[in-house]
Amino acid sequence: MGPLIPQGIISGELNFFFAFIIGLAFGFILEQAGFSTSRKLAGVFYGYDFVVLKVFFTAGITAATAMFFMKYLGWIDFNFLYINPLYVWSAIIGGVIMGVGFIMGGFCPGTSFAAAVIGKIDAIVFIAGMFLGIFIFGTFYPTFEPIHLGHFLGNVFIHDTLGIKQSWFLFFLIFMALIAFAVTQKIENNASRFKELLYAEKVNLRWPTFFIIVLALTAVIIPQKRASFVYEPTATALHKEILSSDRYVKYDKAAFSIINKPGDMQFIDVRSREAFENFHLPGAIHIPLHKFTDKNVKVFINELNATPVLYANASPLADKAWFFARRSGIKNVKVLEGGLNHFFDKIFTEHQWEETTDIEVLSYMRFINRARDYFLKDHYESIPSKKEPHELPTPQTREIAGGC
Amino acid sequence: MKNNQLFNGALIFFLIFFGAIIFSYINNKIKVYKQAHSEVMQMISKDQHTFNYVDLYHYLNQENNDLLIVDLREAEAYAQSHLKGSINIPFEKVLERKNLRKLRQKNKPAVLYSSSQTKSAQALLLLKSLGVDNLHIIPGSYETINKKLLSSDYPDPAYFFYNSEKARWDFNRFFGKQKSKKQTLDKHTHTIPEVPDMEPAAITGGC
Numbered sequence: 102m103g104p105l106i107p108q109g110i111i112s113g114e115l116n117f118f119f120a121f122i123i124g125l126a127f128g129f130i131l132e133q134a135g136f137s138t139s140r141k142l143a144g145v146f147y148g149y150d151f152v153v154l155k156v157f158f159t160a161g162i163t164a165a166t167a168m169f170f171m172k173y174l175g176w177i178d179f180n181f182l183y184i185n186p187l188y189v190w191s192a193i194i195g196g197v198i199m200g201v202g203f204i205m206g207g208f209c210p211g212t213s214f215a216a217a218v219i220g221k222i223d224a225i226v227f228i229a230g231m232f233l234g235i236f237i238f239g240t241f242y243p244t245f246e247p248i249h250l251g252h253f254l255g256n257v258f259i260h261d262t263l264g265i266k267q268s269w270f271l272f273f274l275i276f277m278a279l280i281a282f283a284v285t286q287k288i289e290n291n292a293s294r295f296k297e298l299l300y301a302e303k304v305n306l307r308w309p310t311f312f313i314i315v316l317a318l319t320a321v322i323i324p325q326k327r328a329s330f331v332y333e334p335t336a337t338a339l340h341k342e343i344l345s346s347d348r349y350v351k352y353d354k355a356a357f358s359i360i361n362k363p364g365d366m367q368f369i370d371v372r373s374r375e376a377f378e379n380f381h382l383p384g385a386i387h388i389p390l391h392k393f394t395d396k397n398v399k400v401f402i403n404e405l406n407a408t409p410v411l412y413a414n415a416s417p418l419a420d421k422a423w424f425f426a427r428r429s430g431i432k433n434v435k436v437l438e439g440g441l442n443h444f445f446d447k448i449f450t451e452h453q454w455e456e457t458t459d460i461e462v463l464s465y466m467r468f469i470n471r472a473r474d475y476f477l478k479d480h481y482e483s484i485p486s487k488k489e490p491h492e493l494p495t496p497q498t499r500e501i502a503g504g505c
Numbered sequence: 506m507k508n509n510q511l512f513n514g515a516l517i518f519f520l521i522f523f524g525a526i527i528f529s530y531i532n533n534k535i536k537v538y539k540q541a542h543s544e545v546m547q548m549i550s551k552d553q554h555t556f557n558y559v560d561l562y563h564y565l566n567q568e569n570n571d572l573l574i575v576d577l578r579e580a581e582a583y584a585q586s587h588l589k590g591s592i593n594i595p596f597e598k599v600l601e602r603k604n605l606r607k608l609r610q611k612n613k614p615a616v617l618y619s620s621s622q623t624k625s626a627q628a629l630l631l632l633k634s635l636g637v638d639n640l641h642i643i644p645g646s647y648e649t650i651n652k653k654l655l656s657s658d659y660p661d662p663a664y665f666f667y668n669s670e671k672a673r674w675d676f677n678r679f680f681g682k683q684k685s686k687k688q689t690l691d692k693h694t695h696t697i698p699e700v701p702d703m704e705p706a707a708i709t710g711g712c
Contacts, residue, residue, distance in 0.1 A: 163518070170522045309515035316522060323526065336538060336635055340600055343627045380676035391550055394543040414672045416623040421549075424630045428542035442673045449679050476680050 128215055137216035139207025139223065146204050151285035158278045166316055169271050173323065175330040178396075184258075190251035206230070268320045275317040279310065332430030339427060348423060349438035350410050352447045353465070356472045359383055367407040368437075371422040372414065382412065382441075390418060393425035402431050412437035412444075448472055539636030548633055556616050556641045558654050559665050565589055565655075573610060577619035577628055578647060586651070588618070596628055600635075608637050618643040618650060622669045644668045 135141045144150025171177040206227045216224035260270035358366040368385035370377045377387040413419040419436045426434045564570045574591035576583050583593040594604045619625040625642040653664040
């Protein structure tokens with residue numbers, strides 16, 4: 102559930118549940134497609150059954166088309182995805198070993214488990230061999246390391262390497278897949294020896310072919326640039342939010358929170374590092390403005406237990422940070438109204454209190470006087486603050502490894 | 506039978522994406538951003554988007570300047586007084602199509618001012634997200650500009666580079682004033698930063 106967990110839509114624990122469900126579905130489909138029979142799998146190499154190629158090519162183009170359009174529609178943020186780095190030597194050698202094992206054993210790692218579960222002895226032996234291989238690799242890793250980590254190219258995309266657009270690559274991939282399907286169908290039909298085994302009835306593939314071609318053409322035609330993500334409020338909604346003043350926290354609320362309920366608000370300083378080190382509110386965290394588009398800031402703020410309150414010397418800077426936080430999809434972010442200037446104006450300037458009997462004015466007066474004494478006399482050091490001021494850690498990508 | 510299933514599967518896949526694309530184009534009318542938030546951040550950190558009072562003074566005294574001055578306050582406030590040569594687009598109506606067209610004039614930089622710097626800064630970010638380039642803001646409110654720049658015969662030098670974001674107090678004087686500043690600094694350098702729990706979760710899979 103790659104993009105859903107880092108964005109905080111579902112929690113990390115639910116991941117295991119989804120892994121279980123997806124695993125069940127995967128095993129079911131492998132068994133249902135007949136992949137637990139090594140004859141069917143090995144058919145690719147002998148030229149009488151190309152179902153493996155068809156299934157995986159179909160899965161590939163379906164996933165590629167879905168990823169392309171989901172990115173286009175803003176449902177997926179590619180910044181949240183982990184892309185496997187490319188080590189050329191280990192990819193080549195691993196591919197060769199996998200291919201040789203596939204021909205000899207008649208299984209690929211996943212299908213061998215599906216076959217072992219239905220009680221095939223050859224599959225059990227295959228799995229034992231796999232564990233032996235893992236053991237050998239682990240034991241002699243220092244010997245293999247230069248090969249394993251050799252010729253590192255980083256996170257590369259094939260369309261960048263070829264120098265073409267992503268949409269054109271998708272188009273050619275679909276085109277290639279369709280040609281491969283047609284050619285392998287021809288070869289299968291010629292291998293008449295097994296023909297009656299394969300299909301009881303002839304399948305008409307006209308409509309799926311038509312749809313996938315239309316999608317491929319759409320991918321090429323549509324303009325590439327879109328910048329709205331699904332978690333962002335639309336410009337109209339954001340405009341309304343800017344106009345309303347719901348996001349502001351008043352200076353007296355903030356002072357009350359510092360004095361009486363220290364865990365209630367998490368103050369976030371968006372000024373420069375020097376300004377933060379010179380002075381910051383008790384318990385504040387430093388996140389400068391330019392970091393507000395980082396994904397780990399989003400994760401960090403979403404995981405806070407307290408209400409995040411942004412502040413700067415005055416409103417404009419904190420409000421800019423609020424704007425970027427809203428566009429990253431962070432909800433419930435507040436801004437200290439008027440910033441530190443207003444806060445200090447109201448609390449530390451000498452007020453001319455008039456004689457009054459209004460109970461609200463009196464209690465307000467008493468509170469301001471108490472807050473001033475409190476801050477002046479260094480009491481805030483005794484606040485049981487769990488969080489020390491700190492900077493955010495360097496960005497980390499959550500690793501999603503996989504493959505067949 | 507098998508044929509039908511294939512048709513249905515392909516049709517559903519097709520309809521989801523085609524429908525979503527068509528819907529996103531209809532949705533385009535409800536203002537979809539032209540710039541991602543990281544691009545807007547790069548733009549505002551790269552170029553100088555505030556207009557200082559010296560430049561503004563020179564521009565206002567020029568005849569036929571190439572500057573589009575936009576007043577974001579309400580129409581009543583604009584009617585009372587406004588900067589010379591400015592047009593009025595209230596912030597409430599800034600997303601209307603004709604107003605966006607006015608702001609998008611080619612080769613003509615636009616400067617915004619409002620009743621507070623907060624409002625003009627928000628308008629700047631919103632309009633830059635919608636793809637309006639060449640935008641600047643005048644720091645401070647209209648009252649500040651009027652008082653410090655226009656009412657007197659020559660501008661007040663103390664306000665040449667005015668920005669309401671500047672600190673008006675030495676904050677350390679008030680918070681815990683017994684302690685010396687050096688001690689506070691030392692305390693920060695010696696604390697070990699607490700790292701929040703963000704360990705990478707490896708999700709392994711395979712076939």
